Amino acid sequence: MSEQARRRPPKPYRRPQKDPVRMLAFEALRAVDERDAYANLVLPPLLRKAREKGDFDGRDAALATELVYGTLRRQGTYDAIIAACVDRPLREVDPPVLDVLSLGAHQLLGTRIPTHAAVSASVELARVVLGDGRAKFVNAVLRKISRQDLDAWVEQVAPPYEDDAEDHLAVVHSHPRWVVSALWDSLGGGRAGIEDLLEADNERPEVTLVARPGRSTTEELAAATETLPGRWSPYALRMAEGGEPGAIEAVKEGRAGVQDEGSQLVAIALANAPVEGADTRWLDGCAGPGGKAALLAALAAERGAFLLASEKQPHRARLVERALAGNPGPYQVIAADGTRPPWRPGSFDRVLVDVPCSGLGALRRRPEARWRRRPEDLDGFAPLQRALLTEALSAVRIGGVVGYATCSPHLAETRVVVDDVLKRTGGAELIDARPLLPGVPALGDGPDVQLWPHLHGTDAMYLALLRRTA
Secondary structure, three states: OOHHHHHOOOOOOOOOOOOHHHHHHHHHHHHHHHHOOOHHHHHHHHHHHHHHHOOOOHHHHHHHHHHHHHHHHOHHHHHHHHHOOOOOOHHHOOHHHHHHHHHHHHHHHHOOOOHHHHHHHHHHHHHHHOOHHHHHHHHHHHHHHOOOOHHHHHHHHOOOOOOOHHHHHHHHHOOOHHHHHHHHHHHOOOHHHHHHHHHHHOOOOOEEEEEOOOOOOHHHHHHHOOEEEOOOOOOEEEEOOOOOHHHOHHHHOOOEEEOOHHHHHHHHHHHHOOOOOOOOEEEEOOOOOOHHHHHHHHHHHHHOOEEEEEEOOHHHHHHHHHHHOOOOOOEEEEEOOOOOOOOOOOOEEEEEEEOOOOOHHHOOOOOOHHHHOOOOHHHHHHHHHHHHHHHHHHHEEEEEEEEEEEOOOOHHHOHHHHHHHHHHHOOEEEEOOHHHOOOOOOOOOOOOEEOOHHHHOOOOOEEEEEEEOO
């Protein structure tokens, strides 16, 4: 070292600067990782608090939302890329460090943020939340990632399709291998269809509104915000630019709501299914959190029918009460276990059971669920799904109709359950659900219906309609 260098005073320490947008995104990812929280529940209160403090404007909120959801959707791909840039297994990288790296990788590979800005902002975040030492590690890894674009990285880290098709799709489209396999089995067909489905899972879903009949109209909602018509449901509108549905007066008052169009179609199909004889008593046997129950209650009110909405968990039953408040027709909300119901057999003309499931049909909305679920989880759902459908068939009278619905396309949660219950219980038959979804294309061979994100723009809802015959 020269004499001049020895005499030069050291540079003063510069404190890291907090970036509110990236701090919020990191906080949301940590909540998802540490507490098994869902981003769609964690993010809104964080954004609201940031707005109240004056830290955020609309563009900041949009960027924070993109950073969180984009990182979660592409987590599997980014993990493979990060693994190629570190000298240790990913399981040995501290989770907070991995979250910062994933956020940085998404900015570099999944957004239009300039490379220099993406690296420097991520390193600055690392200095704030991890300390200067680990920030140097973050800097080194992100600089390696920045040398190639996403396509080049994927070509490097994904196995060739010809060698291992499922593993290739898992890395390219950021889904666990077992989920790719299950979706492919349910969808059938070749490579193009499954790639379209996996790509659709990684797209940001539209915000879809429902105008609850007799309480609001699509015209009223269209006048309140910029919207596009629904694709299939007569009560649906799609918010063109996302927007803030909670600011719409009809939504505030519960006369309208936010509800995926697939969910709307399930309720509409059950309500319109032909029944023999009376049509005055309806049951939603798994009503929480209340979206389908609210639409069913509105449809029932138009016909003078009574809806009983039952939900096992008391806190979810309160959500159902809130969703149904103000419905003009007769209804009741109770906290009850649908597998040990308090009602008498044969009490209802129509019954809906939207059963608890793996949620593999809603990966667009809850991208973290793909990393949280395990194949063995299906074993836990199976007995409950069968018990709920069995009791639903007991609850409906002869000539009445049961709708079995699930937000999963996994065969073990859809056709396998329905076929098994029909064989064991007897006294019921499948009826064709397809004519009850007029105008909806690509509904398959029936009689049940499977909706798909890439074909219908909805969650992957499944519906089977069963008529009680004896």
